[in-house]
Amino acid sequence: MTTHKKPIRVMLIDCRPLVLMGLQDLINARKPQMEVSGQATTYTNALDLADQLRPNVIFFSFFPDALNPLEVVAGLTRSAEMKVLVLKGLYEAVPVAQAIEAGARGIVLAEDPTESIIQAIITVHHRDTGKDRAWAGGLSGYSATGNIHLKCNLEQAKQARLTLRERELIRAIVGDPSAKYMSIAGRLGISEHTVHNHLSNIYQKLNLINRIDLLMYALKHGLINNEKPPESTWVELDLVARRNKTI
Structure with missing residues (x-):
């Protein structure tokens, strides 16, 4: 008998x-894998609609509204089944750290390739370990738990899988975060297609979602010219769950 998986419901x-309109066309083109279940143009409507529809993934943009967007993110993520992805333009001022603290699972750049946006939806939908990252400012005393050493070992193991070419690409992205992929390809002497392939491998090896996620990770862990990692900005929350997972 053929089994049919339920589509990922996106709000x-x-x-x-x-x-x-653009997001709806992009997502609905992937039916039956995923579909848009609803849209909201105000935060009040968004809270009511999310309560009715119970979507799996919510694309959330920051915009002027009567309600505080961070409080809305917190309200939407009280239910573990609803996972928020913040949609951000490259030059938009969005409180990324506070959004993650409020419960968002990741940040998606509007300028990302469509495949990266689709992959972000799939990735966060299948993550069921709670928030993947939280900013250290909201985790007072966490370093006293003894998990920091475990975190370092896990991250070192993941980074050891990176090739020299992948590390070179990471340095190029961090050196010019706003550069287009074509420009990066030209500087490295490779094709744009090869850049996308390398990035896909990097995201998979480091368990990241997209370019902004990679930028924050690289700065946090010092993946630039073998520099010493800077002071902690965020830490993993699901370390215990990952201890027995093969990297």
């Missing part, structure tokens, strides 16, 4: 009709 929250 969109944005005040811009063109953004909503």
